[in-house]
Amino acid sequence: MPRRTIGFVLVFVVPRGGGAGRVAGHLGVFTEDGTPAGEPEWLDDLAPRVAELERTHRPRWVWPHTADIYPDLLRSGVRVERCHDLALAEGLILNYHGRHGEPRALAAAWARARGLPVPDDPPPVRREDQPTLFEPDRSPLPDGVDPVRAAVTVHGGQQRAAGEVEHPDRMRVLIAAESAGALAAAEMSHAGLPWRADVHEALLAELLGPRPAPGARPARLAELAEKIAAALGGRQVNPDSPASVVRAFAAAGVDVPSTRAWVLREVDHPAVEPLLEYKELARLYAAHGWSWLESWVRHGRFHPEYVVGGVVSGRWATRGGAALQLPRALRSAVRAEPGHVLVVADAAQLEPRVLAALAGDARLAEVAAAGDLYASLAADSFAGDRARAKVAMLSAMYGGSSGGAGPLLAVLRRRFPDAVGYVEAAARTGEQGGLVRSRLGRTSPPPSAAWREMIGGGSRPEADETAQRRSLRAARDWGRFTRNFVVQGSAADWAAALLAVLRRRLSARVSAAELVFFQHDEVLVHCPEAVADAVCAELCSAAEEATRLVFGATPVRFPLDVHVVTCYADAK
DNA sequence: ACAGACCGCGCC
DNA sequence: AAAGGGCGCGGTCTGT
Incomplete structure (x- = not known):
């Protein structure tokens, strides 16, 4: 094939059977204007062909779902620069029109792909026997449907749909950033976060005692449980059971409404202290103890599974490993490898800055020019009281x-x-059942039928006081959700753009650096010590570029706090 | 025995 | 006047 620039390569993959470490599928090369460049191919192993095309053409890969194919490609040593994730794009576009939760194998997309009339209102629930483009392992395409052509059709439909929203340029940025995020997520899962199991184990031993036999409590927990029981007059009490604890306190003459830590702290009783310590350690044991280590850390790296598109607001979720809830106490186990450092960057007070930019609030933008927004806000409006300024903003x-x-x-x-x-205004929209959007166009879900019923029930003339209260309460609850959605979603827009831009910059200019962790507004890069400065420079440029992509020419600054460390616990 | 609700807590 | 957003996870408890 002659070397020339090709805009799009469309890949459609139908995984077959166990896979055996390879991913098979159809692949078709198209020029940017949609003209096929040669016949679609069937390949028993896509990886070499993908690697070759990536090397010669740097195409945009269009495929049903990055999470279904890219991890296998990475295991085969193949990395790609950019893609268009059909499932994620479909979700963003459907959500934009208030059609959250509909199956990604949108019936209309199917109809288009098969050249059939597009139904006005696709059925909300997919039948089991309905084939789907986006869950390729479910069932194969119907006879006579060419998978590459189907992908081309769906892609074309998405391009059109993205052009028809209120801000097409923003939706295109969103789809590109989301797709790049999916690539970054797979790459970070593959690379893993450097994790010193020995440090982790030493910490567990110090806090909990030696690893207990299966089914047994760690020594330290058993000891605390005895102390708790003794302090409660020797009554039977299971510290793991809130109900049991409440009963035991009641029997000891102390009324506690719940066993939340902040509630217990207000209670003056000798059982409280050991109970609080028990709860803290029990959580460490259950959530991040020895079995966590066995499940999630291999060869010195923690390999979480990120779920891009798993949260409507655009934040990522994770599956297993609780990667987005790494306790601070465990961050000492995150260590750079010899000769390497961790560059830890988090966006300083991202959400209030996002709000300033979203709202175009010039005065808040001025306040946000400072590195410490809350201190600056305090000086401006709260007589220097930072804590009060922060509470107000939150x-x-x-x-x-x-x-x-x-x-x-x-x-x-x-x-x-x-x-x-x-x-x-976002809260009012939600209270009335309306949709709100993030800066780039992520859209809040419509409230449920049950919600509408409750709201309707409260306004009927025969509604009693309880029904009215419930209705008002439901409205306010949803208003809080939409109020926060515009900020959280736009912060996710910014963070996704940052990640996308940073990923591209690092691969082009600091190839020895690897992205190893991302959580909401924070990113970790693992790199040789010698290139740490270069990584910092790319981070700062990436933040500026992301700000321009998402907010255009806003006066609001989005500074990153950057720390170059060998141990994650030393950042901040 | 299993599923799902609820609780409480970790992170942002 | 009062009203705290998002998630994942492991534990218990209840219903089947």
Whole structure:
């Protein structure tokens, strides 16, 4: 094949059987204008062909779902630069139109792919026997449907759909960033986060005692359980059972409404201290103990599975390993390999900055020019009281008002009417059952039928006080969700753009660096010590580029706090 | 025995 | 006037 620039390569894969470490499938090469460049091919092993095309053409790979194919390619040593993930794009577009949760194998996409009339309202539930483009292991395509042609058709439909939303440019950025995120997620799962099992084990031994026999409690937990029982007058009590603990306290003459740590801390009783310690250690044991280590750490790396597109707001989820909840105490087990460092970068106070940019609030943007936004906000509006400034801002974004936040929020509203007005408008939209969007167009789900029923029930003339209260409550709850959605979703937009841009920059300019971890607004790069400065420079440029991509020419700054360390625990 | 609800807590 | 957003996970408890 002559060397020339080709805009798109469309790949369709139908995994067959066990796979045996290889991924088979159809592959078709197309030029940018949609003209096929040669016949579609069937390959028993896609990896070599993908590697070759990547080397010669740097195409955009269009495939049903990155998570279904890219991990296998990575295991075969093949990395690609860019892709269009049909399933993720389909989800974003469907959600934009308020059709959350519909099967990704949209009936309309199928109809288009098969040249059939497109139904106006595709059935919401896919039948078991209905073939699907996006879950290729379910069932093969119907006879006579060429998989490459189907992918081309669906892709074309998505390009059109992206062009028809209110801000097509933003939707295109979103789809590209989401697709790049899927690539980065697979790469990070593959690479893994450097993890010193010996450090982790030493920590467990120090806090819990030696590893217990299967079914037994660690020594330290058994000891604390005895102390708790003794302090409660020798009553039977299972510290793992909230109900049992409440009963035991009641029997000892102490009324506790629940066993939440912050509740217990207010209780003056000798059982409280050992109980709090028990709960903390029991959690470490259950969630990140020896069995976690066995399940998730191999050859010195923690390999979580990221789920891109798993949260409507655009945040990532994880499957197994609780990767996004690594306790701070365990971060000492995250160590760079010899001669290497970890570059830890997190966006400083991302959400309030996002709000300033979203709302176009010039005054808040000014406040956000400072490195420490909350300190700057405190100086501006809260007589220098940083804690109060932070509470005020968080209540605006979350809809909370506990801890006397009401008056603080009022200060914020007077001083920054555009920013506060923006989230309050989002809350009102939600209270009325409407949809809200992130900056790039991620869209909140419509409220459930049960919600609508409750809202309707409260406004009927015969509604009693309880029904009215329930209705009001449901409306407010959903309003809090949509209020937060615009901020959380737009922060996810920014973070996705950052990751996409950083990934491209690193592969082009600091190839020895690898992305090893990402959580919401924080990214970890593992690299040889000698290139740490280069990585820092790329990070800063990436943050600026991401800001421009998502918010255009906003005056709001989005600084990164960057730490070059050998141990994750030393960052911050 | 198993599934699913609830609790409580970890992270952002 | 009052109203805290998102998730994953492992534990218990309840219903079948």
